[in-house]
Amino acid sequence: MTNWVDACAADEIDQEDVVRFDHAGRTFAIYRSPDDEYFVTDGLCTHEKIHLADGLVIDDTIECPKHNGRFSYKTGEARGAPVCVNLKTYPVKVEGDRVMIGLGA
Amino acid sequence: MNGDAGIIIVGAGECGARAALGLRENGYRRKITLIGDEVHLPYERPPLSKKVLLDHAEPRLPAVLNDLALAEKAIRHIGGASADAIDAAGKRLILSDGRALSYDKLLLTTGAAPRRLANTPASSRILYLRTMDDAIALRSHIRANMHVAVLGGGFIGLEVAASARSYGAKVTVIESQERILKRGVPELIAETITALHQRNGVAVKCGVAVLGIEADERHVGISLSDGKVIAADVLVVGIGAQPRTELAVKTGIAVDNGIAVNEHLETSIADIFAAGDCCSFPHPLYGGRRLRLEAWRNAQDQGILAAANLMGAARCYQAVPYFWSDQFDHTLQIAGLVDEGRTVVRRDLDDGAFILFHLDAEQRLVAASGVGPGNRIAKDIKLSEMLIAKRIMPPIEALTDGVNLKSLLPKAA
Numbered sequence: 136m137t138n139w140v141d142a143c144a145a146d147e148i149d150q151e152d153v154v155r156f157d158h159a160g161r162t163f164a165i166y167r168s169p170d171d172e173y174f175v176t177d178g179l180c181t182h183e184k185i186h187l188a189d190g191l192v193i194d195d196t197i198e199c200p201k202h203n204g205r206f207s208y209k210t211g212e213a214r215g216a217p218v219c220v221n222l223k224t225y226p227v228k229v230e231g232d233r234v235m236i237g238l239g240a
Numbered sequence: 241m242n243g244d245a246g247i248i249i250v251g252a253g254e255c256g257a258r259a260a261l262g263l264r265e266n267g268y269r270r271k272i273t274l275i276g277d278e279v280h281l282p283y284e285r286p287p288l289s290k291k292v293l294l295d296h297a298e299p300r301l302p303a304v305l306n307d308l309a310l311a312e313k314a315i316r317h318i319g320g321a322s323a324d325a326i327d328a329a330g331k332r333l334i335l336s337d338g339r340a341l342s343y344d345k346l347l348l349t350t351g352a353a354p355r356r357l358a359n360t361p362a363s364s365r366i367l368y369l370r371t372m373d374d375a376i377a378l379r380s381h382i383r384a385n386m387h388v389a390v391l392g393g394g395f396i397g398l399e400v401a402a403s404a405r406s407y408g409a410k411v412t413v414i415e416s417q418e419r420i421l422k423r424g425v426p427e428l429i430a431e432t433i434t435a436l437h438q439r440n441g442v443a444v445k446c447g448v449a450v451l452g453i454e455a456d457e458r459h460v461g462i463s464l465s466d467g468k469v470i471a472a473d474v475l476v477v478g479i480g481a482q483p484r485t486e487l488a489v490k491t492g493i494a495v496d497n498g499i500a501v502n503e504h505l506e507t508s509i510a511d512i513f514a515a516g517d518c519c520s521f522p523h524p525l526y527g528g529r530r531l532r533l534e535a536w537r538n539a540q541d542q543g544i545l546a547a548a549n550l551m552g553a554a555r556c557y558q559a560v561p562y563f564w565s566d567q568f569d570h571t572l573q574i575a576g577l578v579d580e581g582r583t584v585v586r587r588d589l590d591d592g593a594f595i596l597f598h599l600d601a602e603q604r605l606v607a608a609s610g611v612g613p614g615n616r617i618a619k620d621i622k623l624s625e626m627l628i629a630k631r632i633m634p635p636i637e638a639l640t641d642g643v644n645l646k647s648l649l650p651k652a653a
Contacts (some may be wrong), residue, residue, distance in 0.1 A: 151646070189615035191622045193646075200618030201564060201571070203537065216258055216540055217284075217304075 137226060145173070145232050153197060153208070155188035158238070163225070164188045165234060166208045168195065174208045175236045177229045181213065181220035228237040244270055245342035246335050247550055250323045250487065251349035252276025254284055255516030255539035255546075257304040259347055262283055262547025270554045272315045273341060275333075279320040280372050281305055286536050288375040290401035290566055294406060299379060301372055326491040328509050345511045345550050348488060348499055349543065352481035352517040352534055357391075363455035365474045369396055370481070381474040384408035389462055389472035391450065393420030395565045397478035398433065401442050402567040412443040412470055414462065419446050423561075424578055426596055428586075429611050433567065438567050482535055483518045499530040503556040505546045513550060515542035524558045525628070526580055526606070537562045560625045570612050575625035576607030585639045587620070595620050597639045604633045620645055 142156045148167040155178060162178035164187040178186050180199040189200040197208045204218030211222035213226045226237035247263060249256045252274045260274045276282065284302040292299045310317050318335075325334040332340045346421025354368040367378050379399070382388060388404040390397040393415030401411045413420070421430040437444050449465040453475070460475040463558040483498035494508035498520035505513045505521065516539040520532040541559045548555055564573045588594045592611020600606045608624030610617035623645035627634060634648050 185615065189618050191619045198622060200615035200622070203562075203622075216261070216544060 138239060139228070139235045139237055142175075142234045142236045145229055145234050148173075148234075151194075151231070153188050153190065154193050155186060156236070162186065163236065164197065165227070165236065166192060166197065168209075173227045173229060175225040176206070176208055176211055176222040177225050180204055180218065181222060182218045187222075193217050245331070245343050245344045246271025246273065247347065248273045248275065248341055248343040249347045249349060250275050250333065251351055251352050251518070252282045252317060252319065253349060253485075253539065254282070254304060254517070255351070255543040256349035257282035257538050258345070258543030259349060259515065259547045259550075260315045261305070261313065262544040263550065264315070266547060266551055268547075268551055270344070272313075273318065273343075274315055275318045275321050275323060275335070277320065277604070278323045278371055278373070281307070281310075281317065281319070282400070283372060284536065285370070285476060288372065289396055290403055291373045292372070293379055293382065293400070293403040299372075299376060307310055323487055326487060328491055328512065331511065338590070342510075345358070347512065347546055347550060348507070348512065348514040348518060349516045349539075349546075350484040350487060350499075350514075350518040351539075352478070352483050355480045355482055357477055357479070360453050361455045362458055363460065365455055365460045365472075366453070367474060367476050369400060369476060369478065378474075378476065382407050382409055385410065386473040387471065389414065389460065389470050389475045390478065391462070391475060392478035392480070393417070393446065394423070394480065395421070395446065397476065398437065399565060400476050400478065402440070403436060405440050405442055405568075411441070412445065412472070413437065414448060414450065414464065415444070415446045416449050417446065420444065425572070425574070426578055426598075426609055428582065428594075428596060429572060429609055432592075432611050433570070433572065434570055435572055476578075481517070483520075483532060485518065488514070488518075496530060500530075501577070503558075504549050504554055505542060505557060506549070513546050515539075515546040521557055523561075524556060525560065525631070526577060531561070531576075531577075533561055533563075535561065535563045540549060558629075558646055560628045562625060570611060571613075571615055571617065572609070572611040573617055573621040574607065574609040575621050576628045578606070578607045578609055580606040585636055587639055587642060589616055589620070591616055593617050595622065595624070597634075599633075599636075602633060603636070604631055607627070623649070 151169045153166045164178045166174040182204045185201040191198045198205045205214040206222045211224040282304045287302045322336045324336045328467050382404050387410040390401050390413045402410045452463040454461040460472045462470040485495045488499045499514040501519045501521050517534045520526040585597040593616035595610035598607035
């Protein structure tokens with residue numbers, strides 16, 4: 136059973152950008168792709184726990200603001216040194232003008 | 241020919257470890273031997289001045305490669321061993337314990353060593369910071385109400401100062417130049433960092449020379465050119481580093497402010513490459529200017545590139561130099577070479593953060609430097625790095641006006 140959480144307004148995130156979302160003691164990064172799809176991953180880089188919301192989004196990649204570890208924010212896949220552990224991703228849907236993220240039961 | 245001798249990497253820091261991993265990622269199947277003079281597994285050095293000092297429990301080694309990864313990747317790590325000589329004609333590396341190891345190709349990632357103070361008394365209270373063991377030794381001397389003197393207002397010194405303050409230590413930074421961060425950091429940013437330290441209770445003394453140091457096993461006395469004597473519990477010396485070139489020099493490899501390599505990271509002797517802090521290389525973005533960088537990213541990227549070139553890829557190293565430092569809640573980041581700039585354009589961000597764009601005589605972006613709380617400047621520095629790599633000449637108004645730097649990048653075809 137997916138627990139859908141209202142995270143933010145869809146237009147709160149610029150195209151090809153990322154924002155931070157904190158919920159129930161956890162932190163996430165929500166992305167809007169260049170073609171207006173939304174994605175959610177854990178907020179902290181798997182390398183040194185730096186928040187990815189300060190990082191740069193280019194195409195389908197998020198780059199950590201500190202050590203430049205890169206991930207696909209669509210799949211969570213780690214793309215080369217220094218990151219080797221994938222990012223966890225979560226389901227997301229847009230309802231009206233709200234971005235909802237699915238955080239499990 | 242030693243057909244199956246494999247590749248030996250001398251130096252098991254970030255660069256050497258990344259090269260070893262890179263070789264396997266590229267499908268290299270023969271032996272890989274990674275030799276380090278420290279007993280520890282390969283680890284990252286940036287946390288040594290921060291997290292390793294600040295971990296309140298036992299400090300943890302920020303390992304790049306653990307035993308499991310070494311076994312999985314079939315990388316042989318020989319720790320606590322030093323390379324004594326290279327028999328280039330016989331393609332053998334001689335270790336200090338007398339062992340001789342054959343190689344097909346050799347990579348030198350020997351790093352840099354802290355510059356030492358001359359004529360100082362031997363004392364456990366005078367410390368340098370380069371290795372995990374150095375960091376562990378330093379931790380044991382940083383306590384609330386102890387007086388930590390730091391010689392050298394460079395990055396290591398300032399990061400140690402910030403970490404020591406967070407323990408409640410009394411901290412004095414001594415810098416002989418008229419300001420901190422004189423090398424490679426713009427004055428405006430150095431001023432911001434100075435103010436940050438002063439706000440956090442660090443005494444910053446610039447423009448004073450050290451006339452003499454007295455030390456025993458409990459105290460250090462530092463006599464300064466302004467007539468003052470600083471009585472400290474511990475002195476941390478951070479006055480720069482020197483490339484470790486002894487092995488290369490002994491072998492007859494060309495050295496020029498580090499082991500001199502070409503754009504493919506090849507040394508002057510066939511089948512011997514060098515990468516990371518120990519080498520100097522020509523940079524194509526800056527007219528082939530020979531650089532030696534002491535930076536984590538460079539160590540990582542050159543290690544990865546060396547791995548490809550050891551397997552014959554012949555790729556040129558052309559990454560934009562990048563550097564960061566964390567002090568208190570602030571981060572400083574620099575992309576490119578500030579001293580290549582002729583004019584400076586400033587962009588202010590929120591929370592007092594700002595970026596300086598450095599343009600050359602043709603108004604090409606050659607560097608961007610910035611400082612601010614958290615990672616406020618990171619996106620703009622990263623985009624600047626991409627603009628520098630593409631040799632963009634951005635309109636000045638776009639830089640000052642807060643235009644999204646992404647819009648200045650050439651559109652993908």
